[in-house]
Amino acid sequence: QTAKPQVVLLATGGTIAGAGASAANSATYQAAKVPVDKLIAGVPELSAVAQVRGEQVFQIASESFTNEHLLTLGKRVAALAKQADVDGIVITHGTDTLEETAYFLTLTVRTDKPIVVVGSMRPSTALSADGTLNLLNAVTTAADKSSRGKGVLVVMNDEIHTGRDVSKSINIRTEAFKSPWGPLGMVVEGKTYWFRAPAKRHTTESEFDIEQIGALPQVDIVYGSGNASDTAYRAFAAKGAKAIVHAGTGNGSVSGQVVPALRELRAQGLQIVRSARVVGGGFVLRNAEQPDDQYDWVVAHDLNPQKARILTMVALAKGADSKTLQRIFMAY
Numbered sequence: 001q002t003a004k005p006q007v008v009l010l011a012t013g014g015t016i017a018g019a020g021a022s023a024a025n026s027a028t029y030q031a032a033k034v035p036v037d038k039l040i041a042g043v044p045e046l047s048a049v050a051q052v053r054g055e056q057v058f059q060i061a062s063e064s065f066t067n068e069h070l071l072t073l074g075k076r077v078a079a080l081a082k083q084a085d086v087d088g089i090v091i092t093h094g095t096d097t098l099e100e101t102a103y104f105l106t107l108t109v110r111t112d113k114p115i116v117v118v119g120s121m122r123p124s125t126a127l128s129a130d131g132t133l134n135l136l137n138a139v140t141t142a143a144d145k146s147s148r149g150k151g152v153l154v155v156m157n158d159e160i161h162t163g164r165d166v167s168k169s170i171n172i173r174t175e176a177f178k179s180p181w182g183p184l185g186m187v188v189e190g191k192t193y194w195f196r197a198p199a200k201r202h203t204t205e206s207e208f209d210i211e212q213i214g215a216l217p218q219v220d221i222v223y224g225s226g227n228a229s230d231t232a233y234r235a236f237a238a239k240g241a242k243a244i245v246h247a248g249t250g251n252g253s254v255s256g257q258v259v260p261a262l263r264e265l266r267a268q269g270l271q272i273v274r275s276a277r278v279v280g281g282g283f284v285l286r287n288a289e290q291p292d293d294q295y296d297w298v299v300a301h302d303l304n305p306q307k308a309r310i311l312t313m314v315a316l317a318k319g320a321d322s323k324t325l326q327r328i329f330m331a332y
């Protein structure tokens with residue numbers, strides 16, 4: 001019998017490690033309670049798929065992830081990926097910011113070994129808890145050679161998504177994770193089925209490298225709406241933001257009351273990134289809605305505001321100017 005693939009499970013907390021007072025509690029519970037060994041022991045089927053060993057990296061709800069958490073996790077993933085005795089890596093994570101971490105790893109970890117991020121929408125103590133099958137599917141995907149070279153993946157609800165595209169689209173159903181351009185594949189009864197491959201630069205093709213990143217600059221998001229004012233943009237700038245991601249209405253549009261402040265902040269050296277707050281995924285084009293060439297602003301194209309924040313931080317950490325930042329936004 002050939003040896004099983006070796007998969008390391010890095011646990012960071014979230015609802016997949018959550019516990020509620022009763023089996024009827026699907027929404028009221030505490031995240032980040034169950035330790036990694038118990039998570040693994042809770043799914044005996046894992047041992048048929050891979051040799052799984054666990055590490056407790058953090059035990060937090062993902063809404064409390066900071067840039068330091070991203071760096072610590074990324075460096076650990078990169079170190080493990082270099083080891084000959086590691087075939088794949090699974091990261092258990094809260095779902096609230098899972099898409100940000102998955103995209104950060106997509107951009108910065110240079111490996112073609114499978115890296116799979118997984119969470120759950122219900123705590124382990126709930127009826128119809130989704131974490132156990134999600135975890136088995138994630139380990140199955142990480143252990144599978146066919147997952148290599150596809151960038152960082154997110155496995156939820158039997159679907160395999162790219163860490164770049166996927167986003168949490170609802171906070172109550174188990175089919176919460178959607179990609180505007182569709183999933184890459186499915187995992188069904190212990191087998192992966194692929195339908196497409198990512199078109200954007202990632203992992204081994206990336207110009208970014210977690211091992212070269214010591215710190216991430218402050219980049220903040222301001223949400224656009226009717227009756228908008230420039231208060232939040234100016235406040236973030238005063239607190240040291242190096243860039244502001246504008247979560248704009250519609251096509252990343254900017255209120256007439258806000259435009260002068262953004263032009264001023266750009267003149268002071270902050271990068272201004274126009275993204276869209278629209279739910280189905282934005283599609284912001286340069287010089288549509290606003291004269292980006294004239295104002296020297298950048299557009300996030302199809303990246304949502306939270307993913308645009310991640311890419312902006314990573315690019316600025318490498319010293320990108322506005323032209324480079326725009327080039328990067330179209331490539332990743």
Ligand SMILES: NC(=O)C[C@H](N)C(=O)O
Nearest residue numbers: 014015061062094095096
């Ligand atoms: N479903 C979840 O995991 C939500 C939780 N608040 C978290 O992100 O940690």
